[in-house]
Every structure is written in structure tokens, then in C-alpha cells.
Amino acid sequence: MSGMCPIPDASGGRVMLAHGEGGRLSRQLLRRRILPHFANRHLESLGDATVLPRLDGAPVFTTDGFVVSPLFFPGGDIGCLSVFGTTNDLAVAGARPRWLSLGLILEEGLPDELLEAVLASIARATREVGVEVVTGDTKVVPRGAVDRLFITTAGLGEQLGWSLGGPRTMAAGDALIVSGPVGRHGFAVLAARENLGIDPLPTSDCGSLWPAVEALAAAGASVRCLRDATRGGVAAVLQEWAEASGLTMALDGSAIPVTAEVRGLSELLGIDPLHVANEGTMVAAVPATSIEAVLAVLRNVPITRGAVIAGRVEPRGFTPVTVRGALGRPRPLDEPLGAPLPRIC
Amino acid sequence: MSGMCPIPDASGGRVMLAHGEGGRLSRQLLRRRILPHFANRHLESLGDATVLPRLDGAPVFTTDGFVVSPLFFPGGDIGCLSVFGTTNDLAVAGARPRWLSLGLILEEGLPDELLEAVLASIARATREVGVEVVTGDTKVVPRGAVDRLFITTAGLGEQLGWSLGGPRTMAAGDALIVSGPVGRHGFAVLAARENLGIDPLPTSDCGSLWPAVEALAAAGASVRCLRDATRGGVAAVLQEWAEASGLTMALDGSAIPVTAEVRGLSELLGIDPLHVANEGTMVAAVPATSIEAVLAVLRNVPITRGAVIAGRVEPRGFTPVTVRGALGRPRPLDEPLGAPLPRIC
Numbered sequence: 001m002s003g004m005c006p007i008p009d010a011s012g013g014r015v016m017l018a019h020g021e022g023g024r025l026s027r028q029l030l031r032r033r034i035l036p037h038f039a040n041r042h043l044e045s046l047g048d049a050t051v052l053p054r055l056d057g058a059p060v061f062t063t064d065g066f067v068v069s070p071l072f073f074p075g076g077d078i079g080c081l082s083v084f085g086t087t088n089d090l091a092v093a094g095a096r097p098r099w100l101s102l103g104l105i106l107e108e109g110l111p112d113e114l115l116e117a118v119l120a121s122i123a124r125a126t127r128e129v130g131v132e133v134v135t136g137d138t139k140v141v142p143r144g145a146v147d148r149l150f151i152t153t154a155g156l157g158e159q160l161g162w163s164l165g166g167p168r169t170m171a172a173g174d175a176l177i178v179s180g181p182v183g184r185h186g187f188a189v190l191a192a193r194e195n196l197g198i199d200p201l202p203t204s205d206c207g208s209l210w211p212a213v214e215a216l217a218a219a220g221a222s223v224r225c226l227r228d229a230t231r232g233g234v235a236a237v238l239q240e241w242a243e244a245s246g247l248t249m250a251l252d253g254s255a256i257p258v259t260a261e262v263r264g265l266s267e268l269l270g271i272d273p274l275h276v277a278n279e280g281t282m283v284a285a286v287p288a289t290s291i292e293a294v295l296a297v298l299r300n301v302p303i304t305r306g307a308v309i310a311g312r313v314e315p316r317g318f319t320p321v322t323v324r325g326a327l328g329r330p331r332p333l334d335e336p337l338g339a340p341l342p343r344i345c
Numbered sequence: 346m347s348g349m350c351p352i353p354d355a356s357g358g359r360v361m362l363a364h365g366e367g368g369r370l371s372r373q374l375l376r377r378r379i380l381p382h383f384a385n386r387h388l389e390s391l392g393d394a395t396v397l398p399r400l401d402g403a404p405v406f407t408t409d410g411f412v413v414s415p416l417f418f419p420g421g422d423i424g425c426l427s428v429f430g431t432t433n434d435l436a437v438a439g440a441r442p443r444w445l446s447l448g449l450i451l452e453e454g455l456p457d458e459l460l461e462a463v464l465a466s467i468a469r470a471t472r473e474v475g476v477e478v479v480t481g482d483t484k485v486v487p488r489g490a491v492d493r494l495f496i497t498t499a500g501l502g503e504q505l506g507w508s509l510g511g512p513r514t515m516a517a518g519d520a521l522i523v524s525g526p527v528g529r530h531g532f533a534v535l536a537a538r539e540n541l542g543i544d545p546l547p548t549s550d551c552g553s554l555w556p557a558v559e560a561l562a563a564a565g566a567s568v569r570c571l572r573d574a575t576r577g578g579v580a581a582v583l584q585e586w587a588e589a590s591g592l593t594m595a596l597d598g599s600a601i602p603v604t605a606e607v608r609g610l611s612e613l614l615g616i617d618p619l620h621v622a623n624e625g626t627m628v629a630a631v632p633a634t635s636i637e638a639v640l641a642v643l644r645n646v647p648i649t650r651g652a653v654i655a656g657r658v659e660p661r662g663f664t665p666v667t668v669r670g671a672l673g674r675p676r677p678l679d680e681p682l683g684a685p686l687p688r689i690c
Contacts, residue, residue, distance in 0.1 A: 022576025022622070023681040045511070048572070049407035049438035051504055059404060061501055062394035063446035065484045067491075093394035101408035103448070103497040137497075139410045141688060145492040146412075152448040152482075154499030156406055159396055166390070227393070231367025277367070336368040343486060 015110040020140025029138065033115065034104075037123040042099075042134040050135045052099060057159040060095035062086060066151040069343045071118065073192040075184070075204030076279070078151055079121030084208050084279060085230065085345060086155040087129045091213040092226040092282055094164045095157030097129055102136035103152040108143045118149065129208045131155070162217035167244035167285070170224045174313040175291045176249060177284040179212065179298055180205060180306035181257040182234050183273030184281070187265045189344045202261040205303075207280035212297075212304040219297045222290040228282045230345060232335075234310075235274045235321065237283045239335045242320030250330060251311035251323045274323070275336055277344050285313060360455040365485025374483065378460065379449075382468040387444075387479040395479045397444060402504040405440035407431060411496040414688045416463065418537040420529070420549030421624070423496055424466030429553050429624060430575065430690060431500040432474045436558040437571040437627055439509045440502030442474055447481035448497040453488045463494065474553045476500070507562035512589035512630070515569045519658040520636045521594060522629040524557065524643055525550060525651035526602040527579050528618030529626070532610045534689045547606035550648075552625030557649040560642045567635040573627045575690060577680075579655075580619045580666065582628045584680045587665030595675060596656035596668045619668070620681060622689050630658060 019029040035043060042050045066082045076084075087097035102122065106115065126133060188204040190196070209228055216223060227237045234256075238249040251274070258266070258273050266273050280303055286294045291309065298307035322330035364374040380388060387395045411427045421429075432442035447467065451460065471478060533549040535541070554573055561568060572582045579601075583594040596619070603611070603618050611618050625648055631639045636654065643652035667675035 017687050021687060022578075022581050026576070047438055048434035049405050049440060049500070049502070051438065051440070052404045052406055054403050055400065058399050059397045059501065060394050061397055061444060061446060061499075062480050063448050063497075063499055064482045065448040065450050065497065067450060067484045067486050069490075089393035093392055093396065095394060095396070099406060101406060101499045103408045103410040103499075105410050105412060105450075105495060105497075135407050135499075137409045139412045139690075141412050141492065144489075145414075145688075146495070147486065147490040150450060150491070150495070152408075152410065152450075152497035154406075154408055154446045154448075154480075155394070156404065156501065157394070231371070233367075236367050342362050342366060343490075 013112040015106050015108060015112065015115060015140055017108045017140050017142060020138055034119060037119045038133040040132045040134065042132060052134060055158045060090055060093050060157040060159055062089040063152065063154040064089065066345060067343055068189060068345055069147065070192050071149060073189045073204060074201045075188050076206030077118060077121050078149065079118035080125035081206055081279060081345060082151040082153045083122055083125035083129060084206055086153040087131055088209045088228040090155050090157035091210040092228050094162060095159050097131045097155055097157045097210055099134045099156045100126065100131050101154040102133045104138045105146050105150045106138065106140045107146045107148050108140055110148055129210055160217045162220065164226060165224050167225050167241045170241065170245040170247055170285050170313050172247060172313055172315045173288050174224060175286045175288065175309045176251065176311040176313065177286055177294060177307055178234060178257060178281065178310040179304040180281045181259045181262065182229065182278055182281060183262045183266065183276035184259060185279040186276035186341045186344045187262050190341050191265065198265065200261055202259065202265060205278050205280040207303050209280060209282050209303060212301040215297045215301050216294065219293065221294045221297055222287055223294060224285040224287060226282055226284050229278045231277050233275045233277055234283055235333050235335065238321045241285065246316055248314045248317045248319065249311060249321045250314045253323045253325050255308060255310045257306055257308055274333060276341065279345065358457040360451050360453060360457065360460060360485055362453045362485050362487060365451065365483055379464060379483065382464045383478040385477045385479065387477060397479060400503045405435055405438050405502040405504055407434040408497065408499040409434065411690060412688055413534060413690050414492065415537050416494060418534045418549060419546045420533050421551030422463060422466050423494065424463035425470035426551055426624060426690060427496040427498045428467055428470035428474060429551055431498040432476055433554045433573040435500050435502035436555040437573050439507060440504050442476045442500055442502045442555055444479045444501045445471065445476050446499040447478045449483045450491050450495045451483065451485045452491045452493050453485055455493055474555055505562045507565065509571060510569050512570050512586045515586065515590040515592055515630050515658050517592060517658055517660045518633045519569060520631045520633065520654045521596065521656040521658065522631055522639060522652055523579060523602065523626065523655040524649040525626045526604045526607065527574065527623055527626060528607045528611065528621035529604060530624040531621035531686045531689045532607050535686050536610065543610065545606055547604065547610060550623050550625040552648050554625060554627050554648060557643055557646040560646050561639065564638065564642050566639045566642055567632055568639060569630040569632060571627055571629050574623045576622050578620045578622055579628055580678050580680065583666045586630065591661055593659045593662045593664065594656060594666045595659045598668045598670050600653060600655045602651055602653055619678060621686065624690065
């Protein structure tokens, strides 16, 4: 997990429109400010496309846009988030993250220090995951045409020999394992944006799930499917799995891990942490025979050390996703129309 | 080349914040509005990452952000531009374009019809190039946080057996071939944005260069390097090649193809078309022995039928890039600090 980045001040220069227009200033921005963070042999040619080494496994491809506001929040920032978010998507698909593309859209007037801090955070996160930024693009748009800085990353990974069956292979009796406390990222961003003045502030779980997936694959652990519980939270993952499998996902409310800060905000705002985004927490559907093995592996990796059984897969009942409350009665877990928290990633 | 898209009206619905937040409306937007344009077996799983077939050649990876304003202009729109721009980068790197990722950032309130027209244009362009959109992401940000619609595409291609030596293999005596009239895209966008009231309006050259590259590769034509002349125009490509090769790129001003509309705007605005972006025009450096073969191949493909020899590579003189004028004297072609035309791609 990445530590909190200090918010940089704006005492230095600023990004100008001309930095994005393909002339000498564009090349200066690229060579002096961006490339030094990402030195690798693939970037040296500076072509518009990068030829990469051949892959042994099948290529796995994903993309994500990042528009989080504020850009810096307790536990992370838009930079490391863009790396972890995209590489986590590869990891939970059973792929080793290898390479990233980095698309930056910058607002004219963006302080150089802010760009610098975001780039440094991206670079730290890529080193942590073991991926390289091998191609990129930077656009600068006039003041007001974008809110400071958006990032779109695409990730290219290599499928592992270890295979995930996918949600259609799920069966009644499978365990639903949640890899750590839920709702931390969404509430951390919300608290930072709204200056909620809560003490202690919730901290994002923003981090790389790849070490956990790599350990599961190395152990040959049997897993039906994995999914990082980002936008829409754990609830959205379970809705999709219920739909794909035709089964009911039955959570045990008392087993769902929640930090004290998240519980407090959840009660204050009336938002269920199961609907709130995570950025370093995944859900696993695991056949009964390998539950202990999977938990042992996950608890041995820092980012998933809080893994617990949060529910079971059951034959399809009246509702696709249920949560059993304190009195033992299952209630339906609704899928909200939209999420309660905009711009959290 | 794509025809001009009519600008859609806004009589229908609009994109809402909740469409981007991972709940039921997000899935509706994806399934009802976006996926129908891009039906392919890779998208069916709807996972966060897509497992693709193994590649025979080395993977080639690129990305581009598109922030063009206006979204629709004579000859194209942001949708087809995002496909042609990214796949052209793969093509000129000597790779067959295979797959695209599609990252959309939408402003709350964007008319559904506008989104629909852009998606349809993307889909048409992918069919024309022969690539598939296999993964994507959609974010919706509040009104004012983005100017309508930005697109970031990443492209994954497969290296052809045919190889390009790169700018370091260029030699004095090589021909510099330009594949068609220059400056059309940048002037088309400018004229549309500023309502310049010029008749006829310049039309963008927005289109796919892949058929031309495929034909060169099939013919086994010897080419040192190719580059699509986007931001910064032909001048920016030649500046980079001069720097990489240590040679002088000597253009013959009278040989550079320019349409009447571009010439008129160029004189009116005092902007050299060599500095203006193209989106379907490339520069090739070609050894003397294969000039006729390369020209014959290019002139047989519609998008490059206007290919001409626009200059030669010379031993390094005082300036990296020169243009010989009507009186036979070479003048230096400056690299501007920024480009004269913002938000043209």
C-alpha cells in the first residue's frame, strides 16, 4: 500500500497550453518532467508505439479512467490509484501485470509541483507492482475544460497458467471471501473532499492486489473467481456474480469487516459500506474444499491479511444478494441505481 | 476515410452522474448504449480485463487521448479520430492493429444522441481498420468538470515480419515521401471551431493508414521509417528524425502537396501547413533504391494516392530541417515552441 502523499504547493511553474501541442515545449515536458520518472528501455525510442517482448501466455488487456476529486487523499492519490486500479483488474483476471500506458489530460495552469507529485506516485506504484509504463500521451486543455488532471491507464498482462473458472462455475456451498475491511477508499475520498472534519480520517485501502493473486497462483489454490470491489463496492461484484451464476450470494452481516472510521461515517451518512468503493480489497468465490488453503495464503500477504469468510453461495432464492442481520434474518442487498459517492476513482 | 457525421440534436435523454458510478444505471449504459456497437466475443464476459488470443508476433502498444473541440468537424469527429489516431500509431510502427481499449470521460448532461453518434462513429472506424474494442471504462463527471466528452484509446497490435529500421538507419540520399496533402486536419478543426465562414471548408484527412502500411509490408518494400504527421505536423516528424539521425531533412517547398482550402487558410492566418496536424497522412523515409516501388504501392491505396517525394535526406548542414523556396534557397523550418492550433486532436 502506498503512504499518503503530501499535497504539493504551487510555488513553481505551471503547465501551459503549448506543453500539449507537439512542439518544442511538448518534447521538453516529456523529456524533462515525465520520462525521468519512468526510465526503461522500451520508452527510449520515443516512438508513438512501443514494440514489447513476446509473451508466453495469452495477452490480457484492460483500461480505466481516473477522475478522482480531490487528487490527493488519505492513503493515496490519483497517481498510485491509476496504477493500482488498472493492475488490480489484470491481477483478478488471473494475469501478471506487465506494462502500462499512461494517458494524461492536464488543465492549463496546473502547478508543476502537483504534476510532479502525481508522476512520482505513479512511478513508485509501478515499481511496487513490477510493471513498466511503456507508452503514453499528454494533452493540455484550456482552463475550465477539465478539472485539473485526469488519467487514463491501460494495462497489458500475461495470463498465468493458474486458471479461474469464472462466475458461471460457482456452486452452492462456495465461500465468499472478502480480503479486508470494506468501504475504506470511497469514504476516504468523500471525507477528504467534503472536509468532514472526522478524526481519525478514514484511509483508503489503495494498493496492489497482485502479490495476493501471485501467491494464490503459486500455491495452486482452487478459486472460482476474483474481483476487486471498486465502483459499486462489494455489492456490485456480488450482483454481477449472482446474475452470471444464477445463484444467491448470501452475506453474513456480522462477518463483514469494517474499520471503526468507516462504521462511523457509514452511520452518520446512512451509506452501507458494502456499496462503497475499495481500491485494494477483493472478493473471492472459493469451493468448500479449498477455503482454508485460500485463507492461509491471503492472510500471509500484507494487503489481504484481513481476509475472512463473509458469506456463502446458496441456491437461488428470492433475491440475488442477501445480508443476514443480527437477528438471523436475511434482507435483500439492493443494487443502487447509481453510487452514493461520485468521483471516487 | 470517414465521411462527415451530422451533428446530432439533443431532443432525447442525457447522461447522468449516476451512469458512471458502478450501479444499475452504469450497467444499463454499458449494456444498452455502448456494447451494442461493439459486439464481439471478447467483450461478452464483461470482466474488468479481457483475455485475448495469443499473438504470434511481438506485442506493440500505444495510447492517445482525444480532446478535440468541436467534437464533430468536416471529415470526421472525436470518435473515428480516436480509432484512426491510435491504430495509425500502430501501423506506422510496423504493427497490425488488433485490439483497442476505450476510455470515455463524459460530462453530466451530455445528450444521449451525441454519445450515440460518437459511439457509432467509433464502431464504423473499427470495422474499417479491422480492430475490435475489447475492454473499456466510462466515467461521468459533474457539469463543468470536463468539456463534454474526452476519449482515451490504447491500441494493441502485432509486429509484422516486415521491419522498419528506424530513424537511426536513415542515410543521405534517402527520399522523404509525404503520403498526401498536408495540414488538412488541423485547419478543418480550426475552421469548424471558429466558424471562419470559409467556402469550401477544409476537410480533415482523418482516416486509416493501415491499408497503406499493409500494402508496403506485403510488397516487402524497403522503408527506413514511417510516421503519421499528427500534432506538430510534418515539421515535428522531421525535427525528430533529424535529431535521431544526425542528418538534415531537406524539403522542396514546391513539392509539398497542399489543397486550395488549406493554402487559403494558411495565407490568411500566417500558419505554415507543415506545422499543422494531419490525421491520415504520413511521412516515409525511403532509400533511393526503393523510391519507385514505395510510390507505386502508396499510389495504389486510396488514402495515400497523393504520395509524392517532398524532399531528401542530406548530410547535416547548419539546420536540422530546411525548406527550399521558389528561388532555390533553403530556409530553416523552425520548430515552434507550441503548436498554433490547440485542441485539434
